[in-house]
Amino acid sequence: MKNExxxxxxxxxxxxxxxxxxxxxxxxxxKYLGRKGEISTILRGLxxxxxxxxxxxxxxxxxxxxxxxxxxxxxxxxxxxxTNKYIDVTLPGTQxxxxxxxxxxxxxxxxxxxxxxxxFSVLNGPELESDYYNFESLNIPKHHPARDxxxxxxxxxxxxxxxxDLVMRTHTSxxxxxxxxxxxxxxxxxxxxxxxxxxxxDAVHExxxxxxxxxxxxxxxxxxxxxxxxxxxxxxxxxxxxxTRIRPGYFPFVEPAIELDIRCTIxxxxxxxxxxxxxxLEILPAGMVHPNVLKHGGIDSNKYSGFAFGLGxxxxxxxxxxxxxxRLFQSGNLKFLEQF
Ligand code: DAH
Numbered sequence: 091m092k093n094e095x096x097x098x099x100x101x102x103x104x105x106x107x108x109x110x111x112x113x114x115x116x117x118x119x120x121k122y123l124g125r126k127g128e129i130s131t132i133l134r135g136l137x138x139x140x141x142x143x144x145x146x147x148x149x150x151x152x153x154x155x156x157x158x159x160x161x162x163x164x165x166x167x168x169x170x171x172x173t174n175k176y177i178d179v180t181l182p183g184t185q186x187x188x189x190x191x192x193x194x195x196x197x198x199x200x201x202x203x204x205x206x207x208x209x210f211s212v213l214n215g216p217e218l219e220s221d222y223y224n225f226e227s228l229n230i231p232k233h234h235p236a237r238d239x240x241x242x243x244x245x246x247x248x249x250x251x252x253x254x255d256l257v258m259r260t261h262t263s264x265x266x267x268x269x270x271x272x273x274x275x276x277x278x279x280x281x282x283x284x285x286x287x288x289x290x291x292d293a294v295h296e297x298x299x300x301x302x303x304x305x306x307x308x309x310x311x312x313x314x315x316x317x318x319x320x321x322x323x324x325x326x327x328x329x330x331x332x333x334t335r336i337r338p339g340y341f342p343f344v345e346p347a348i349e350l351d352i353r354c355t356i357x358x359x360x361x362x363x364x365x366x367x368x369x370x371l372e373i374l375p376a377g378m379v380h381p382n383v384l385k386h387g388g389i390d391s392n393k394y395s396g397f398a399f400g401l402g403x404x405x406x407x408x409x410x411x412x413x414x415x416x417r418l419f420q421s422g423n424l425k426f427l428e429q430f
Contacts, residue, residue: 215265223264270387307396344377
């Protein structure tokens with residue numbers, strides 16, 4: 091009889107664990123704990139046993155009955171809770187909102203692919219830069235008027251030598267010298283990145299924006315090489331012939347320096363705020379790397395020459411997508427961003 095009792099208990103618990111709804115629970119409860127259920131039948135059969143057996147099996151049967159009653163009650167409780175909140179599997183689910191890549195990053199990625207296909211490496215450098223790399227190594231000594239070309243955020247933190255000499259980099263050009271020092275010549279690299287200026291903002295000025303520096307150093311590099319690379323680049327970006335013009339420019343780290351402008355893609359040359367009412371956009375300043383800069387980079391300017399350019403990624407995104415206010419890019423305005 092003891093074996094029989096144990097078997098009933100095991101079967102009951104096993105079946106109970108498979109029960110998923112209240113209807114089948116009720117049937118199971120009747121099967122085991124009901125008046126005519128298996129436990130009651132056993133208890134009723136005790137009367138046929140002798141006193142000694144009645145005592146042992148009676149006790150055993152009651153322990154098992156108690157255990158089963160407890161487990162059944164627990165199950166009943168959990169089933170009645172879960173049946174209150176049923177799920178309608180036919181209802182449409184909540185759509186998970188997918189983000190997407192920011193338009194500036196999209197342009198950056200596209201450019202990186204173009205340059206990689208032309209054999210350029212992709213490098214980066216620190217946003218918190220030393221005065222040396224941001225200015226001095228680029229042929230812009232302290233107190234030189236050329237520093238006024240860039241409104242700078244000087245940073246109130248001392249460097250490792252306990253001096254105040256850190257700035258938020260104003261351009262990606264400092265990575266030119268860092269790259270020369272690290273890799274030497276010949277060298278072909280681009281440096282996409284975020285730069286900072288202490289600007290009052292308007293449709294074409296922001297305190298934080300993006301550039302991509304390009305640098306190519308090798309033997310016998312000349313100005314036509316530079317122009318060819320830049321025009322190839324613009325053709326790839328705009329997927330069409332773009333009207334360009336080249337003007338002389340001035341940047342202390344290149345000599346000669348040029349400004350390559352493109353026809354304003356917003357007003358098509360009719361003059362608008364985005365092109366400062368000139369019909370042209372300054373998009374690609376460039377030049378032949380100044381011998382002093384090569385020297386800071388540890389490269390012999392008698393053996394090597396090169397060109398560098400600084401592409402305004404943010405401005406390029408404005409032109410490519412026809413955005414007439416630079417401030418929209420950093421606004422976090424989803425109505426704007428979701429269009430890309
Ligand atoms: N770093 C310059 C700026 O932000 C842009 C620039 C001009 C970069 C000429 C160059 C260059 O590499 O050759 O204003």
